[in-house]
Amino acid sequence: MPKWVKEIGPESDIAISSRIRMARNIESMPFPNDLNEAQSKNILEMVHHTITNANSSFKKEFELIEMNRQDKIERLNYIEKHLISPALAQNTTGGAALINKEETISIMVNEEDHIRIQCLLPGLQLTECLDLGNKIDDLLEESIRYSFDENLGYLTSCPTNVGTGVRASVMLHLPALSLTGYINGVFNVASKIGLAVRGIYGEGSQYTGNIYQISNQITLGPPEEELVSTLHDVTMQIIQNERAVREHLLASKNIELSDRVFRAYGILKSARLLTSTEAMQLISDLRLGVNLNLIQDVSIEKINELMVTIQPGYLQKYFNSDLSGIERDIKRAQLVRETL
Amino acid sequence: MPKWVKEIGPESDIAISSRIRMARNIESMPFPNDLNEAQSKNILEMVHHTITNANSSFKKEFELIEMNRQDKIERLNYIEKHLISPALAQNTTGGAALINKEETISIMVNEEDHIRIQCLLPGLQLTECLDLGNKIDDLLEESIRYSFDENLGYLTSCPTNVGTGVRASVMLHLPALSLTGYINGVFNVASKIGLAVRGIYGEGSQYTGNIYQISNQITLGPPEEELVSTLHDVTMQIIQNERAVREHLLASKNIELSDRVFRAYGILKSARLLTSTEAMQLISDLRLGVNLNLIQDVSIEKINELMVTIQPGYLQKYFNSDLSGIERDIKRAQLVRETL
Numbered sequence: 001m002p003k004w005v006k007e008i009g010p011e012s013d014i015a016i017s018s019r020i021r022m023a024r025n026i027e028s029m030p031f032p033n034d035l036n037e038a039q040s041k042n043i044l045e046m047v048h049h050t051i052t053n054a055n056s057s058f059k060k061e062f063e064l065i066e067m068n069r070q071d072k073i074e075r076l077n078y079i080e081k082h083l084i085s086p087a088l089a090q091n092t093t094g095g096a097a098l099i100n101k102e103e104t105i106s107i108m109v110n111e112e113d114h115i116r117i118q119c120l121l122p123g124l125q126l127t128e129c130l131d132l133g134n135k136i137d138d139l140l141e142e143s144i145r146y147s148f149d150e151n152l153g154y155l156t157s158c159p160t161n162v163g164t165g166v167r168a169s170v171m172l173h174l175p176a177l178s179l180t181g182y183i184n185g186v187f188n189v190a191s192k193i194g195l196a197v198r199g200i201y202g203e204g205s206q207y208t209g210n211i212y213q214i215s216n217q218i219t220l221g222p223p224e225e226e227l228v229s230t231l232h233d234v235t236m237q238i239i240q241n242e243r244a245v246r247e248h249l250l251a252s253k254n255i256e257l258s259d260r261v262f263r264a265y266g267i268l269k270s271a272r273l274l275t276s277t278e279a280m281q282l283i284s285d286l287r288l289g290v291n292l293n294l295i296q297d298v299s300i301e302k303i304n305e306l307m308v309t310i311q312p313g314y315l316q317k318y319f320n321s322d323l324s325g326i327e328r329d330i331k332r333a334q335l336v337r338e339t340l
Numbered sequence: 341m342p343k344w345v346k347e348i349g350p351e352s353d354i355a356i357s358s359r360i361r362m363a364r365n366i367e368s369m370p371f372p373n374d375l376n377e378a379q380s381k382n383i384l385e386m387v388h389h390t391i392t393n394a395n396s397s398f399k400k401e402f403e404l405i406e407m408n409r410q411d412k413i414e415r416l417n418y419i420e421k422h423l424i425s426p427a428l429a430q431n432t433t434g435g436a437a438l439i440n441k442e443e444t445i446s447i448m449v450n451e452e453d454h455i456r457i458q459c460l461l462p463g464l465q466l467t468e469c470l471d472l473g474n475k476i477d478d479l480l481e482e483s484i485r486y487s488f489d490e491n492l493g494y495l496t497s498c499p500t501n502v503g504t505g506v507r508a509s510v511m512l513h514l515p516a517l518s519l520t521g522y523i524n525g526v527f528n529v530a531s532k533i534g535l536a537v538r539g540i541y542g543e544g545s546q547y548t549g550n551i552y553q554i555s556n557q558i559t560l561g562p563p564e565e566e567l568v569s570t571l572h573d574v575t576m577q578i579i580q581n582e583r584a585v586r587e588h589l590l591a592s593k594n595i596e597l598s599d600r601v602f603r604a605y606g607i608l609k610s611a612r613l614l615t616s617t618e619a620m621q622l623i624s625d626l627r628l629g630v631n632l633n634l635i636q637d638v639s640i641e642k643i644n645e646l647m648v649t650i651q652p653g654y655l656q657k658y659f660n661s662d663l664s665g666i667e668r669d670i671k672r673a674q675l676v677r678e679t680l
Contacts, residue, residue, distance in 0.1 A: 255670060258612040259611055259612035259613040259673070262611065262612055263607055263611050265610055266606035266607050266610025266611070267606050269606055269610075270602040270603055270605055271599055271603050272595055272598040272599035272602055272603075273595060273599040326595075330595055333599070
């Protein structure tokens, strides 16, 4: 399990994980859309060679995951652990990722850009993610020449990433703001200051389990440190709002809230059929109960684990078979019961 | 707790209890509607004296419960245990019941008729109830002269009871017939052969928790033994239908059924708020799970107990206070958790 699942970080009552992603491309190479297989391979070899021969302690920690050597279920599982993007999983000709042991760093190769460095840490740790990303970025730059324009910055396959090439995001659990509808205020403010709010699996995904991914939209203009610190500050404000609404609910609707979280816990421990949507909703209620100290015998780490293990890819990997929808619902319920 | 709660009887996977009620009136006394207080007292004394002085082992077992000496909550609790009728509970001038220790016999005095002998046993035991009722009837007749017409039979306050004065009923748990909608067939057949189907608290009450009370409507005509044996036979047919549908569901929808009964069990063990309607529905699912051997650590006796203890009267008696609706929902959930 990745570090963001196994460990908790700062503000972990609300912030599940922080992520930095840097888009980089190699000079005088066509963007991935126009690459032939040989060129793709060449790029992967360059990146792989640079990492494994780097003069850094990092080098021993990385494992090469080539998409064409992973079956559908394994690729899905990497997506569910947030280690690769759905786009990379689909590129089975040249797509690959170099992932470190802790699963905090994933260098995706031949995704939308040649290189996408992704750093992922538990809790609210955007600056730490950026520092980690910069280290990898420097390491790669020792032997790779990036496509870079003095006026524009890093050049990328999609123009929206041109500039710093940096996207920062935080994954937040906001059940109280969701329950009360105040979440719409968060959406409004975020869009006004150029932040996007998305579901747990990025663009177009649902807000399952009251989990929201908040990320910067602007890469051209402010330097990456400013961008990261803006997102950090806005996130801290959202976290404080969520905490205030939780306290208010705890004071004014204590019994209804207890009923909700204990029922969720009871159903998770006893259901024989669970869809992933229902499971995520119940896990959200359980997480809230744990964070409000109403439920004391479940850890946040265990809840993070559940969030990943109930997903179709993990389930099929764990039970070692290609499962139909109803079979997954049965196995999901079984796994949840065993975990709790 | 009454015997029908504490013990199980024949066909107890479906039949919760059996009941016989005999309506009797005393010769040359006006019907209860037209009685003055002195006459009511006089009747109660006659009945009480007859029982306590009877040449029978019964006599030591009876306790006199006068409605004017019971508070609202205690009267409600007797109704919930099915020991008195709502009509008797309202008669706080002359209403009373003589109830035996086992709570299988309740002789209601000054209800709609002067005397209503009620016998209540666990499971399907209509004949046993009738035998018990006849014993009490004979005992009373030793010193009381009933209003009796050679052509019509026993005369009663309401003409629908004239004749044998006997109402027989069974309380059945029919979750499978309800779930599948086949219960409508039971309604049709029952009405064609002069049986009434009602909810757990008699006329006008809802079919809460998939519990149905089936009773004879005809008291004028066939002798009481025939009436009881007809009801017994029809009940056995309904029981066989319910069992067949349960087996069918178990075979064809095993996982959905397991999911339903285990969720019910999980919610009952964890909820912090339970309305009586929801509790009855969940208890119904739990009972089905126990009877199908899906759930093994709960007894039917415990489920019967829950059916009574979650009722408003019992709850208020147990927690020794007059509770509001929401307070009852909280205490009900607490009591259910403690019981399970």
